[in-house]
Amino acid sequence: xxASDLPATRLTPEKIRSWLVDRxxxxxxxxxxxxxxxxxxxxxxxxxxxxxxxxxxxxxGLGLVVEPVLLWDVDTITELTDHLxxxxxx
Numbered sequence: 689x690x691a692s693d694l695p696a697t698r699l700t701p702e703k704i705r706s707w708l709v710d711r712x713x714x715x716x717x718x719x720x721x722x723x724x725x726x727x728x729x730x731x732x733x734x735x736x737x738x739x740x741x742x743x744x745x746x747x748x749g750l751g752l753v754v755e756p757v758l759l760w761d762v763d764t765i766t767e768l769t770d771h772l773x774x775x776x777x778x
Contacts, residue, residue, distance in 0.1 A: 699750060699772075699773070699776050700773075701769050701770070701773040704750065704769045704772050704773055704776075705725055705765060705766070705769040707749060707750065708725075708765045708768060708769060708772075709723045709725065709765060711742060711745050711749075712729065712732060712734065712742075712765060715732070715734055715738045715741065715742065716732035716733060716734065718732070723765070724765075725764060725765040725766045725769070726764050726765075726766050727764060727765075728763045728764055729759065729762075729763065729764065729765070729768075730763075734759075736756070739756045739759040739760075740756050742759065743755070743756045743758070743759070746772070750772065752772055752775050752776070754771075754772070754775075758771065
């Protein structure tokens with residue numbers, strides 16, 4: 689799923705979560721079906737390099753600017769989804 693054509697105000701938490709699952713699956717080199725939204729991101733071996741890349745993807749794909757340190761403040765896709773959904777509500 690690509691959210692890049694949607695303005696941030698039209699993004700639902702479900703769309704954000706699905707998009708994040710796809711991105712984490714890409715970086716973890718796993719099928720999206722194997723990515724759990726409540727599994728710690730560290731479980732998938734995502735390190736600081738991937739954190740920077742994912743933040744760039746979030747900006748490009750979702751139109752939201754986030755600092756890489758955010759990925760150390762959230763542990764799971766669900767927590768990241770909640771944070772990003774709050775940004776779209778503003």
